[in-house]
Amino acid sequence: GIQVEQSPPDLILQEGANSTLRCNFSDSVNNLQWFHQNPWGQLINLFYIPSGTKQNGRLSATTVATERYSLLYISSSQTTDSGVYFCAVALETSGSRLTFGEGTQLTVNP
Amino acid sequence: NAGVTQTPKFQVLKTGQSMTLQCAQDMNHEYMSWYRQDPGMGLRLIHYSVGAGITDQGEVPNGYNVSRSTTEDFPLRLLSAAPSQTSVYFCASSYDRGNTIYFGEGSWLTVV
Numbered sequence: 364g365i366q367v368e369q370s371p372p373d374l375i376l377q378e379g380a381n382s383t384l385r386c387n388f389s390d391s392v393n394n395l396q397w398f399h400q401n402p403w404g405q406l407i408n409l410f411y412i413p414s415g416t417k418q419n420g421r422l423s424a425t426t427v428a429t430e431r432y433s434l435l436y437i438s439s440s441q442t443t444d445s446g447v448y449f450c451a452v453a454l455e456t457s458g459s460r461l462t463f464g465e466g467t468q469l470t471v472n473p
Numbered sequence: 474n475a476g477v478t479q480t481p482k483f484q485v486l487k488t489g490q491s492m493t494l495q496c497a498q499d500m501n502h503e504y505m506s507w508y509r510q511d512p513g514m515g516l517r518l519i520h521y522s523v524g525a526g527i528t529d530q531g532e533v534p535n536g537y538n539v540s541r542s543t544t545e546d547f548p549l550r551l552l553s554a555a556p557s558q559t560s561v562y563f564c565a566s567s568y569d570r571g572n573t574i575y576f577g578e579g580s581w582l583t584v585v
Contacts, residue, residue, distance in 0.1 A: 364532075367515075394571060406563060406576040413571075449515055453570075460506075460531060461574065463515030 365390045369450055369464035376440050376471050384435040384467045386450030394453035394461070395426050397435050401446045409435070409448075440471045475499050479564050479577035486554040486584045494549040494580050496564035502575075504567045505547040509533065509560040510579075516563060522547055523570075554584045 366389035376382055386395075397409040410417050410424040412433065417424055421440075426433040437444055447468050451461040480495045498505065506521035508531075518531030522541040536558060538550040547566075551558060564577040 396574060398576075404561065404579050406579075408573050408575060411573040451516075451574075460518055460521060461516075462532075463508075463517070465513075465515045 365392070365452060365454055365462050367450060367452055367462055367464035369448075369467050371467060372465070373468045374470070376469070378440060378442060378471055378473050380440050380471075381436070381438045382440060382469070384437070384448050384450075384469075386433040386435070386452075386464055388431050388433075388450075388452045390431075390454055392428065392431075392452040392454060395428075395433055396451050396461070397424055397433070398449045398451065399444075399446050400449065400466070406449075437469075440469075442471050442473055445469055445471045477564055477566050477575050477577035479562075479580050481580060482578065483581045484583070486551070486582065488554060488556060488584060490554050492551050492554065494551075494562055494564075494582075496547045496549065496577060497545050498547075498564075498566040498575075499545065500566060500568070500575070501544060502566035502568050503544070504569060504572075504574075505541065506531070506565050506574075507537070507539065507547070507549045508563045508565065510563060511560050519549065519562075551582075556584045558582065559584045 368387045414428045423436045447466040449466045451463045477498045507519040508516035520539040522528045562580045567574045
């Protein structure tokens with residue numbers, strides 16, 4: 364099956380810092396989504412981004428499908444950004460059967 | 474809209490017992506799925522459905538059954554609970570295969 368690798372596995376920031384999270388995948392995908400899991404376990408969809416660039420406030424994401432990677436940018440980080448960020452992808456042939464990476468654990472300190 | 478609703482939120486089972494995790498969505502989504510999340514790991518797909526009456530297996534289907542008699546509901550049944558099924562279970566839905574996926578709040582299951 365498709366492999367999804369996220370880096371770094373852990374990231375500790377001071378409030379106000381910027382960060383870049385990376386997601387590499389091993390095959391062609393037609394579905395790529397970024398999620399934030401907050402400390403209470405809730406999963407929030409951040410972006411549906413199989414290709415191109417999107418921005419939502421302090422967060423933005425870029426997917427380069429031909430090179431099989433996606434980046435999530437967090438600017439001016441806040442303590443509420445803490446949690447685990449997951450990248451999930453689906454193959455062109457597998458519909459919405461998402462395969463998740465193992466996540467990046469982000470801690471933002473005040 | 475309530476979105477995706479899962480019940481119960483917490484459950485403790487004894488080995489060998491059976492139970493059903495309920496999932497309902499009010500967004501008229503065709504795609505629904507169940508994932509499990511083990512400590513320190515990403516989510517793994519258990520079963521999914523592309524519409525009422527249609528279900529298929531995901532990555533880790535053993536020990537679980539599903540059915541989809543209506544668009545709104547997608548229950549997950551544990552047939553004979555085992556300690557290896559201790560996990561957090563998430564139900565999810567999306568309008569179709571190429572759309573944003575929405576998750577329920579999770580169900581914490583412990584099998585003793």
